Amino acid sequence: MSNEMGTGKAMDWSRGVVLRAGEKSLGLYQPSPETTGYWQGVDRHELLLKECRDCAALHHPRRIVCSECQSTNLAWKRASGEGVVYTFSEVHRTAGAFGVSVPYVVGIVRLAEGVHLFSRIIPTATRKVAIDVPVSVDFRVLEEGYLLPVFVVREN
Ligand SMILES: [Zn+2]
Numbered sequence: 001m002s003n004e005m006g007t008g009k010a011m012d013w014s015r016g017v018v019l020r021a022g023e024k025s026l027g028l029y030q031p032s033p034e035t036t037g038y039w040q041g042v043d044r045h046e047l048l049l050k051e052c053r054d055c056a057a058l059h060h061p062r063r064i065v066c067s068e069c070q071s072t073n074l075a076w077k078r079a080s081g082e083g084v085v086y087t088f089s090e091v092h093r094t095a096g097a098f099g100v101s102v103p104y105v106v107g108i109v110r111l112a113e114g115v116h117l118f119s120r121i122i123p124t125a126t127r128k129v130a131i132d133v134p135v136s137v138d139f140r141v142l143e144e145g146y147l148l149p150v151f152v153v154r155e156n
Pocket of ligand 1: 052053054055056057066067068069070071
């Protein structure tokens with residue numbers, strides 16, 4: 001299993017171990033047909049959502065059917081990249097490459113568009129991560145060498 005996505009890196013986060021749940025592969029950074037466009041956006045430093053072309057509802061990047069009108073006519077739309085912290089957890093113990101970064105924060109961001117995304121959330125020197133704190137998307141290469149969207153706390 002080694003997909004390429006413009007970063008020139010093999011998508012082998014599990015180090016050759018194929019992890020499966022029934023027919024589906026599990027993976028942090030393993031593009032599926034419905035998310036390939038999302039990861040191409042990440043390579044361009046663009047955060048993309050799915051937009052329904054029939055009713056204009058916005059959805060999580062993995063969605064393949066509109067939950068409002070059941071249309072499968074979904075297209076990529078660039079998100080504002082602005083949101084607020086919906087919930088979060090501070091990680092103090094972890095294994096592997098992430099150990100160099102503890103403590104770090106992961107959580108769910110509610111985007112201005114109403115879509116929720118799970119991500120790394122990064123405090124600033126003067127403002128901690130907290131519920132409802134405003135955040136902006138940024139794109140950073142994290143511990144395992146992959147470019148990923150993260151959210152950085154805004155000062156205002
Ligand atoms: Zn729709």
